[in-house]
Amino acid sequence: MTRSRLYAPPVLSLRFVAVWRRHFLVWRKLAVPSILGNLADPLIMLFGLGYGLGAVLGNLGGTSYFAFLAGGFVASSTMYAATFETLFSAFSRMHVQKTWEAIVNAPMTLDDVLAGEWAWAATKALAAGICMLAVIAAFGYASFPLALAVVPVVVLVGLAFGGLGLAINALATGYDFFSYYLTLVLTPMMMLSGVFFPVEQIPAAIRVASKVLPLYHGVEIVRPLLSGAIPQALMAHLAVLAGYAAAGFYLATVLTRRRLMM
């Protein structure tokens, strides 16, 4: 593959919908365990920490700790939903089951396959975000109608982490490879993005790093929206997330072409 073709921007066509529908059909068969798997972990953490730690901490900047944590967890659970889909599930389809190989033997391109994976990751993020939102709303911690604006935001968070996840997937040698990304990138990102505690608690020198993390910007949008406020610097946060989404997907496209088409 020539350099110009390798680095060409992805050619997006609506054919990716067929890939998305394939993933949707699989998911429909496994929906209940899939949703439970996606939700159980963040919800247990949210309720455990929110009520347990919240009782010790009292109020945090005028809101309960549960409410504070809820905003962080909506963002982080969508991050994880998109990430797990593009790491483990996409790797199974690419490398183990050779589903991608089957698809590109039809009149489909690798760009179509990746676009389908990307859209599907955003869909999983959307499902996780909506479920979290529903539970949080049921406990009275979501202020409607503005809380509904969280829905498109989780899609954007899903696209940002879906793109990054697909790029990591293109480099993976096996499932174990993903633990590097999860423990060395995502776990520190959780700590630095204001999910558990306000970023103001972080030493100023490190706090600068927070500002470049996509999750930080997701949290900065979701948390105020849940409590019924318009986020400050909304456009800037959206722009960073959109930038990560576009750059991540482009990187994923180039790396996957290099892996499979060279």
Next chain:
Amino acid sequence: MQSAGSSARAGTDLRPFDARAIGEAPALETRGLRKSYGAQEVVCGVDLAVAPGECFGLLGPNGAGKTTTLKLCLGLIDPDSGSARLLGYEVPARAREARAKVGVVPQFDNLDPDFTVAENLIVYGRYFRLADRDIEARIPQLLEFAGLAGRAGAKIQTLSGGMKRRLTLARALVNEPQLLFMDEPTTGLDPQARHLIWERLRQLTQEGRTLILTTHFMEEAERLCTRLAIMDRGRIVTQGSPRALISEHIESQVVEVHGPGIEGWLERARDLAPRVERAGETVFCYAENVVPVIDDLRRQRELVYLHRPANLEDVFLKLTGRDLRD
């Protein structure tokens, strides 16, 4: 084209193909295809021409470059140099249009394990932009062809290896392709399953479809292919009809000999047959007339021998050597 000429010389009953002579556009044509991975050149200047309706075999030991050649023909990877036309479309530039009319049976089954038999066909048909309704209407016919009638609702895990292979073949036919690529279609199947696949492939040829298959089973190539190319270390070593290749490259009779005292007998054998080869403890005598060899062997009580007509495997081994390939 050299191969067409040599087949014609051998007076084969199977039609050789020369696109320019017939005036028919080839279903597949490649010129000087090259592809390297790192320092290793995997495909080193491959020229192929396959006529519509042919069953063409690409033979070669493991690592000969067969699968890479197929991927280049499908436009799935870009060649370093050379060109390919598939059903008249330049690939990889217009590979999407070409693949819309092509079916592929990959070397390893990649059916969707989460789906039923019918769902596999429907989902695959969608990649060709076929409407669910149209695919559903074709499913009974496809399953009938694959010997899977009544199994539409079966889970993939419940299918045997042969059934999965047949379903993969049915899946490759979902778009009614003009041309089918099959990468080792019967590897790993038992004889019953293999014969059924062969039967179906013949049926597809009779329907006028072009078949291009890779295999390292010579028996398969000899039975199915109207013409074939033997590939080794990225190069096409020879092309022609199976019979033409046998008569061109090898003596018509073979005697395989083994047993105690083979060392001593080997020297005598060289006077009895024009070509003698040794592989481990077995001696192969190739000749048009093997009567002198047999007469001599009748007096050698210790030695065991088998007399048989030469086949494609002998040609293959002569051209690609007996060394193991991994």
